[in-house]
Amino acid sequence: MGSRVIMECAVGGKFFSPIFSSTRSVAVEKRKLPSLHKKIKFCSSKFKIQASQAEAHLSPEAELQAEKRGSSTGVGVGELIWPSPSDGTPFWKKDFPSSGVSPEVFADVKDSDPKHIIHVTAEMAPIAKVGGLGDVVTGLARACLSRGHTVDIMLPFYECIQKQHIKDLTVITKYNSYHDGNWVPTTAYRGVVSGIPVIFIEPSNLFFKGQYVYGGSYNELEAYLFFSRACLEWMQQVTSTQPDIIHVHEWQTGALPLLYWDIYHHLSLKKPRIVLTIHNMEHYGECSKEQLSKSGLEGSVYASIDKAVDDRTIGHNPERLSLLKGGIVYSNAVVYFGILNGIDITMWNPATDIFLPVKFNDQKPEGKKFCKYYVQRGLGLASEGTQDGNHVPDITYKAPLVVCITRLVPQKGLHLISHAIKHIEELGGQMVILGKASDVRVQTEFEGLAKLHNQGPCIRILLMFSDELSHMLYAAADMVLVPSIYEPCGLTQMIGMRYGAVPVVRKTGGLADTVFDMDDQSNHNKANGYSICVCIYLFIFDRFVFEGIDEGSLNCALDRAFTYFREKPDEWNGIIKKVMEVDNSWNNTAGKYVELYHSI
Numbered sequence: 001m002g003s004r005v006i007m008e009c010a011v012g013g014k015f016f017s018p019i020f021s022s023t024r025s026v027a028v029e030k031r032k033l034p035s036l037h038k039k040i041k042f043c044s045s046k047f048k049i050q051a052s053q054a055e056a057h058l059s060p061e062a063e064l065q066a067e068k069r070g071s072s073t074g075v076g077v078g079e080l081i082w083p084s085p086s087d088g089t090p091f092w093k094k095d096f097p098s099s100g101v102s103p104e105v106f107a108d109v110k111d112s113d114p115k116h117i118i119h120v121t122a123e124m125a126p127i128a129k130v131g132g133l134g135d136v137v138t139g140l141a142r143a144c145l146s147r148g149h150t151v152d153i154m155l156p157f158y159e160c161i162q163k164q165h166i167k168d169l170t171v172i173t174k175y176n177s178y179h180d181g182n183w184v185p186t187t188a189y190r191g192v193v194s195g196i197p198v199i200f201i202e203p204s205n206l207f208f209k210g211q212y213v214y215g216g217s218y219n220e221l222e223a224y225l226f227f228s229r230a231c232l233e234w235m236q237q238v239t240s241t242q243p244d245i246i247h248v249h250e251w252q253t254g255a256l257p258l259l260y261w262d263i264y265h266h267l268s269l270k271k272p273r274i275v276l277t278i279h280n281m282e283h284y285g286e287c288s289k290e291q292l293s294k295s296g297l298e299g300s301v302y303a304s305i306d307k308a309v310d311d312r313t314i315g316h317n318p319e320r321l322s323l324l325k326g327g328i329v330y331s332n333a334v335v336y337f338g339i340l341n342g343i344d345i346t347m348w349n350p351a352t353d354i355f356l357p358v359k360f361n362d363q364k365p366e367g368k369k370f371c372k373y374y375v376q377r378g379l380g381l382a383s384e385g386t387q388d389g390n391h392v393p394d395i396t397y398k399a400p401l402v403v404c405i406t407r408l409v410p411q412k413g414l415h416l417i418s419h420a421i422k423h424i425e426e427l428g429g430q431m432v433i434l435g436k437a438s439d440v441r442v443q444t445e446f447e448g449l450a451k452l453h454n455q456g457p458c459i460r461i462l463l464m465f466s467d468e469l470s471h472m473l474y475a476a477a478d479m480v481l482v483p484s485i486y487e488p489c490g491l492t493q494m495i496g497m498r499y500g501a502v503p504v505v506r507k508t509g510g511l512a513d514t515v516f517d518m519d520d521q522s523n524h525n526k527a528n529g530y531s532i533c534v535c536i537y538l539f540i541f542d543r544f545v546f547e548g549i550d551e552g553s554l555n556c557a558l559d560r561a562f563t564y565f566r567e568k569p570d571e572w573n574g575i576i577k578k579v580m581e582v583d584n585s586w587n588n589t590a591g592k593y594v595e596l597y598h599s600i
């Protein structure tokens with residue numbers, strides 16, 4: 001829990017100087033103001049989800065029909081055409097109806113004294129999402145909107161954003177924003193995404209051009225410095241917008257608090273207070289003084305220990321700055337997952353999910369098995385009703401399907417993921433990995449694994465990003481594997497649960513806060529998954545907990561989960577229902593943010 005600290009630094013133009021370290025805890029030294037509140041907060045909840053029963057529309061007859069007819073079924077399954085790997089268009093790339101997601105789902109909670117909050121962010125789900133950052137921004141924004149606040153999101157207008165997902169996209173202003181001695185012509189657009197007003201910032205230079213959110217052929221650090229300033233410029237010079245809160249996220253927008261307090265607050269932008277949320281400390285925006293100067297700030301002014309110098313580089317030649325540290329020093333409040341994330345239960349709702357071939361919910365989970373069958377057929381995995389490619393009239397093929405949906409980076413436990421492939425195959429299960437690697441060596445390693453396994457009946461390794469497929473995989477999965485080495489919060493275990501996939505996780509960070517081991521007697525009422533660190537010894541010695549990142553621990557967790565799945569089907573169905581009932585929504589956690597906004 002060392003990282004779960006909210007620092008409320010009531011700066012008002014006066015700054016604290018955190019002693020920055022590479023560990024997950026942060027010591028804070030007060031510079032000018034008298035008090036600093038350091039709070040440790042942890043949220044868990046037991047609310048029920050509000051899925052509509054009417055929408056999970058499978059009747060037992062329909063099920064029977066579906067099983068008999070195979071390709072097309074009655075109520076709920078409709079004219080479903082089972083996909084195949086030989087389809088010209090893969091099943092996750094077909095046209096889906098638009099989601100029509102609105103913020104109404106939370107409308108029962110209204111806050112008094114609503115605020116105007118502007119999120120300035122590098123990611124937003126679903127249009128510009130790489131990982132959890134995008135989910136969190138969208139989920140939190142929608143939750144606050146529905147509680148009665150005014151919320152806008154400011155996002156770079158990445159070339160890769162698919163414009164058809166933006167409603168009412170219009171140009172609102174053309175203006176100039178400073179970068180490296182020039183004023184760059186810039187266009188601001190307004191549109192609505194998933195019910196949230198979004199302002200898109202599009203510079204006329206090369207920034208944010210390319211096929212993906214990150215990794216274009218421009219200088220990323222400079223592009224985000226430009227973006228941070230262009231957002232303030234838009235508020236100050238162009239629209240005279242005075243939000244109560246500017247909420248920045250990660251290193252990409254870490255320079256905004258510096259630009260705000262040292263430039264724009266001296267102009268006419270007086271009202272806003274700044275919140276910085278750090279989702280993952282691995283990336284901190286290493287920056288030279290010269291690069292920072294390109295934003296219009298004098299880089300050398302920030303090269304001191306109480307401002308933005310990265311303490312770890314002191315004495316090096318040259319010393320480096322860290323945009324994240326600068327953001328910490330210059331923000332009014334810093335959140336390190338002191339507030340547990342939620343998931344957007346409208347976007348992640350198996351009862352209404354536009355990407356699912358058949359919908360389901362905790363009261364009527366039957367549709368889930370059609371989703372599994374659909375994915376198995378579409379990926380060419382052996383499926384219930386077939387074995388070795390031949391039709392088997394009675395359903396005897398009982399392979400648990402494990403999915404792992406992740407960025408393929410060391411944090412996520414790459415050696416455990418590749419070991420899981422082997423062990424799940426040995427156990428007679430199935431595994432689908434949907435992952436994207438940014439490192440060439442990791443990409444090559446997983447390409448090798450894909451080549452080795454993807455022709456067989458039980459493993460698929462899909463090296464790409466696909467939001468659509470991720471929804472279908474969560475719905476199809478019996479288990480979701482999250483073997484992270486460290487995990488500040490983690491969303492995939494929560495999304496998995498929402499879709500009835502039992503989590504198998506390493507006991508670390510947010511995974512330990514949200515997943516409670518099935519065999520841990522001390523937590524029996526909360527039990528909802530499997531911890532990799534809890535070994536089989538638990539049965540024998542009661543509470544003998546084995547902490548580790550070794551393959552044996554992973555094997556134990558998978559073995560236990562597989563045994564349950566196969567030998568205790570009724571209890572397994574009970575677990576599915578239980579995990580689907582867990583409320584990991586923003587309903588609870590958004591309120592913590594609102595309290596924080598008020599407090600600064």
Ligand code: ADP
Pocket residue numbers: 130131132133135280405406407434435436464465466467470489490491492493495
């Ligand atoms: P992180 O933010 O560290 O990547 P989280 O668990 O917080 O991890 O969030 C990951 C989010 O990104 C989840 O919504 C997950 O479904 C999604 N995701 C990760 N990899 C992929 C992928 N290859 N394709 C589609 N969605 C992905």
